[in-house]
Amino acid sequence: MVGSTIEIDLAALRHNFSQVRKLVGQTTAILGVVKSDAYGHGMVSVARELETQGVEYLGVSTCREGVPLRQAGLTTPILLLLGIEEDEITDVTKHDLTPVLFRGDIAEAISSAALAASTQIPVHVKIDTGMGRLGVPYVEAEKFFELIKSLKGIRVEGLLSHFASADEHDKSFSTQQLKRFRRVLNQAKSAGLNFRYAHIANSAGIIDLPDSYHQLVRPGIMLYGGPPSQELHHPVPLKPVMTLKTRVLQLKEVDAGSPLGYGCTYLTSRLSRIATLPVGYDDGYDRLLSNKGEVLIRNRRAPVVGRVSMCLITVDVTEIPEVLPEDEVVLLGRQGDEEITADEIAAKTDTINYEIFCNFGGNRKKHFLNSSAP
Numbered sequence: 001m002v003g004s005t006i007e008i009d010l011a012a013l014r015h016n017f018s019q020v021r022k023l024v025g026q027t028t029a030i031l032g033v034v035k036s037d038a039y040g041h042g043m044v045s046v047a048r049e050l051e052t053q054g055v056e057y058l059g060v061s062t063c064r065e066g067v068p069l070r071q072a073g074l075t076t077p078i079l080l081l082l083g084i085e086e087d088e089i090t091d092v093t094k095h096d097l098t099p100v101l102f103r104g105d106i107a108e109a110i111s112s113a114a115l116a117a118s119t120q121i122p123v124h125v126k127i128d129t130g131m132g133r134l135g136v137p138y139v140e141a142e143k144f145f146e147l148i149k150s151l152k153g154i155r156v157e158g159l160l161s162h163f164a165s166a167d168e169h170d171k172s173f174s175t176q177q178l179k180r181f182r183r184v185l186n187q188a189k190s191a192g193l194n195f196r197y198a199h200i201a202n203s204a205g206i207i208d209l210p211d212s213y214h215q216l217v218r219p220g221i222m223l224y225g226g227p228p229s230q231e232l233h234h235p236v237p238l239k240p241v242m243t244l245k246t247r248v249l250q251l252k253e254v255d256a257g258s259p260l261g262y263g264c265t266y267l268t269s270r271l272s273r274i275a276t277l278p279v280g281y282d283d284g285y286d287r288l289l290s291n292k293g294e295v296l297i298r299n300r301r302a303p304v305v306g307r308v309s310m311c312l313i314t315v316d317v318t319e320i321p322e323v324l325p326e327d328e329v330v331l332l333g334r335q336g337d338e339e340i341t342a343d344e345i346a347a348k349t350d351t352i353n354y355e356i357f358c359n360f361g362g363n364r365k366k367h368f369l370n371s372s373a374p
């Protein structure tokens, strides 16, 4: 079939999950972050596999992701990391989702809805300890706790914050965030809030900051086999989960001095064999990889020559004479002893492995390998 294929190796996912478990132990709960289609890996299948492995919580961005997980039959608690708007409270109660909370008006709306239904709605309160993005500013936490205490129907199950730079070599800002977080936890206790989970650790925190574990950790990128950065103190053996493949669509010999692709940005310097591949920026293969990327064919590297177009690229296989039409080509992942990592591609396109996974996999059809689910 002409086109590209995403393969998701669920055995690698299980391996990475077991690495998290090994680090944090049995008594710390694990919230598997499966937002954004599980970083492009396929939200429902990844969540199901994590559920078979005993994950204690799942994290998604919004109701739009949480509801489909419930409809797919997942029973693990689900945290909505971006919180909710007022019109989503019915979804929260109907599908047993747990919103993150950081706004007083939403707290009041949740309280009213809970009272009207004579029930309690669990929430996790998010505190901004320095990231400057989402959450109650830590200096306003005490005031926010007073508000929550005054509202009936809200059950604070968790208190969370998020690291801004735990993936950097210098941990001084993370240490400061941790200090602020601990102070806020004490304020919450003093206000009489009885929460089960305090949590702040993302993958970088899990790998480098054991002091940050508290009762729950929130791995994302490491579940998918990507290191959170190249600056970690204690790298963990992770296995990449995603592979992007295609096949040679056409093979041709061209003279020296032949232009290739839009804009004729590449001119062959010798008699060359060029393989044309049915993959392009529509598959998430960034146009910045024009004349820069490499792919694997016959277990060897071949350079991308000419511009990446929407659905096609050209690669130089002059040095790999045994290449044939329909040969398998790996754009991300392993072939033989060679491997192209998301980090390698990210370095060439001025981004991070997170974005490579989202671009390649996000909401595309995937082939799932090695599922342990029945």
Ligand SMILES: *Cc1c(COP(=O)(O)O)cnc(C)c1O
Binding pocket: 033, 035, 081, 162, 201, 202, 203, 204, 218, 219, 220, 221, 222, 228
């Ligand atoms: C995405 C996200 C994570 C996961 O971060 P990684 O660096 O991928 O481990 C954890 N917590 C929150 C709140 C997030 O939004």
